[in-house]
Amino acid sequence: MSATPEEAHGQVILVSAEERPDLIPAFDELGSAVWPKFIGGDAAVVKYWGSLFSEALRRHQFLALGVDSDGNEQVLATSNSIPFRWPNPDDDASLPDEGWDAVLADGVEASRSGQKPNALSALAIVVSPARRGSDLAERLIANMKTSARQNGLDALVAPVRPTKKPAYPLTSFADYMGWTTADGAPFDPWVRKHWQLGARIAKIAPRSMRVEAPLAQWTEWSGLRFPLSGPYHVEGGLAPLMADCESGLGLYEEPNIWMRHQLEDGGR
Ligand SMILES: CC(C)(COP(=O)(O)OP(=O)(O)OC[C@H]1O[C@@H](n2cnc3c(N)ncnc32)[C@H](O)[C@@H]1OP(=O)(O)O)[C@@H](O)C(=O)NCCC(=O)NCCS
Known part of the structure; x- marks a missing residue:
């Protein structure tokens, strides 16, 4: 997908890894600075992450690219998503309990076997620390919606990793997810961001990422x-x-x- 004039606003354009395969290393460069080290030990990450950049799936991986007046480029943010097979999109409860791991595995297997997916799942958004609090995360979520529609997919879901949960280790996940702000919005800021952009909570994925x-x-x-x-x-x-x-x-x-x-x- 090429950057529209709107996306180019503010000298930040969105490009896919299909359009700019030379920038594929930037995904891991940006990600390695923000993910806890143990995430790299998730068996699905080990087995399937690299396949996101295969020819079949790289059009679902995006970079937000800052371009200055001299034409110098800087990767400011990235997003990853994958089409997968959701047997019953009418029933939110049928989303897999193995969340992130399940959609990554299914999406890669579907692309290898040529089977047709019907839904897009977000996998990750990373904004470089210096650019947090801008509209980049929002733009990357909006871009996933556009991409889901353009690829003829019926749904966009996300196994969201609540960013503030690690600060409340004594609270159960279910209790934490029930917390709200005074005006009734989800307490967790990253969950709240999705919610503000029109997403609703479907269910907990209790074993979304497994590291043994x-x-x-x-x-x-x-x-x-x-x-x-x-x-x-x-x-x-x-x-x-x-x-x-x-x-x-x-x-x-x-x-x-x-x-x-x-x-x-x-x-x-
Ligand atoms: C999560 C992330 C993509 C959000 O980007 P951002 O530019 O901060 O996004 P926004 O400005 O739209 O912020 C969304 C909200 O999350 C909050 N937030 C973002 N990152 C946070 C973090 N690591 N811890 C706590 N809160 C965080 C922001 O303060 C904001 O809350 P507010 O609206 O109440 O101020 C970015 O912080 C990031 O790259 N984090 C590391 C990777 C990650 O955890 N990704 C999400 C899981 S895939």
Whole structure:
């Protein structure tokens, strides 16, 4: 998709990885600075993330590119999404409990086998720290809606990672998701952003990202030691890491919240 004059407003244009394959390394460069290290140990990330940049799927990966008057370019933000097969889009409850991992795996498998997806799932948006609080995240979400429509998909959903949850490790995910601001909006700022853009909460995806690894690896990722079996809070975690000293393994199952955007006319 080429940048429209509107997208070029303010010298920031949106381009896809299909249009600019030379910029594909920028996705991981921007992402590696913001994701907790343990996310890289998710089996679906290991197996499928690279396939997002295959010829079939790179048109769903976007970069916000700042261009100065001398023509110098800077990657300011990125977004990732993937078409997947949603057997029953009339029923939000049928969204997979394995959220993010499930849509990434299904979307890549569908693209390899030539099967037709019917829905688009957001996977990630990263805005470079210096550009947070601008309209970039909003533009990238709006662009996903446009992209879903242009690719003939019936729905846009997102297994949203609530950005403030790690600051409240003693609160259960379900309780945290029930918190609201005084005016009734979702408490979490990133969930609220989707909500302000017209998305509604569909359901919790209790096992959206699964990371199982030897405790020594968890020590490397988190700096923590695990003298006893049990739950531990790791920095950036949305749920506890469960350490099992007998098997020597640590299991982290991250809940996310499924949100559904409106694609119909009138959906913002
Ligand atoms: C989440 C992210 C894309 C939002 O970009 P942004 O430019 O800050 O977006 P907005 O300005 O539209 O902010 C949305 C809200 O989230 C808040 N927010 C953003 N990042 C946050 C963070 N890491 N922790 C807490 N709050 C955050 C903002 O303060 C804002 O809340 P407000 O409207 O009440 O002020 C950006 O912070 C980011 O790249 N974070 C790291 C990657 C990530 O967590 N991505 C989301 C999961 S895919």
